[in-house]
Amino acid sequence: MATTRTAHTVWEGELLKGSGTVTFDSSGIGEQPVSWPSRAEQANGKTSPEELIAAAHSSCFSMALSHGLTGAGTPPTRLETKADVTFQPGEGITGIHLTVRGEVPGLDADGFAAAAENAKKNCPVSQALAGTTITLTAELA
Numbered sequence: 001m002a003t004t005r006t007a008h009t010v011w012e013g014e015l016l017k018g019s020g021t022v023t024f025d026s027s028g029i030g031e032q033p034v035s036w037p038s039r040a041e042q043a044n045g046k047t048s049p050e051e052l053i054a055a056a057h058s059s060c061f062s063m064a065l066s067h068g069l070t071g072a073g074t075p076p077t078r079l080e081t082k083a084d085v086t087f088q089p090g091e092g093i094t095g096i097h098l099t100v101r102g103e104v105p106g107l108d109a110d111g112f113a114a115a116a117e118n119a120k121k122n123c124p125v126s127q128a129l130a131g132t133t134i135t136l137t138a139e140l141a
Contacts, residue, residue: 061083
């Protein structure tokens with residue numbers, strides 16, 4: 001069964017001086033302010049499309065890696081994934097780097113790296129972002 005998740009943004013004003021609010025409708029977790037300076041310069045307590053992509057990618061990748069490891073008979077105890085999404089004004093998103101550190105009893109570093117590469121390739125968010133260069137660092141704790 002397919003699911004659809006929804007968020008919406010209300011933007012007021014021009015790009016450089018305006019601002020907006022993104023609301024997480026499906027989860028009801030609230031609203032977050034957005035602005036061009038918070039995207040292209042310092043966050044200053046506001047989110048950005050790139051931070052939202054980083055959140056989506058790190059959580060999707062972690063789920064995919066957990067599923068793959070469990071299916072291979074080596075379920076993880078803990079996975080900690082960071083996604084760094086780089087935005088260059090005038091160019092767009094220029095790359096994403098995933099860093100994962102895992103606790104996986106019974107698995108060596110090579111096996112973990114291979115599972116992480118597979119998760120990077122097959123997680124739905126990675127697939128949706130296939131036009132972007134995605135790199136990975138994977139290590140066992």
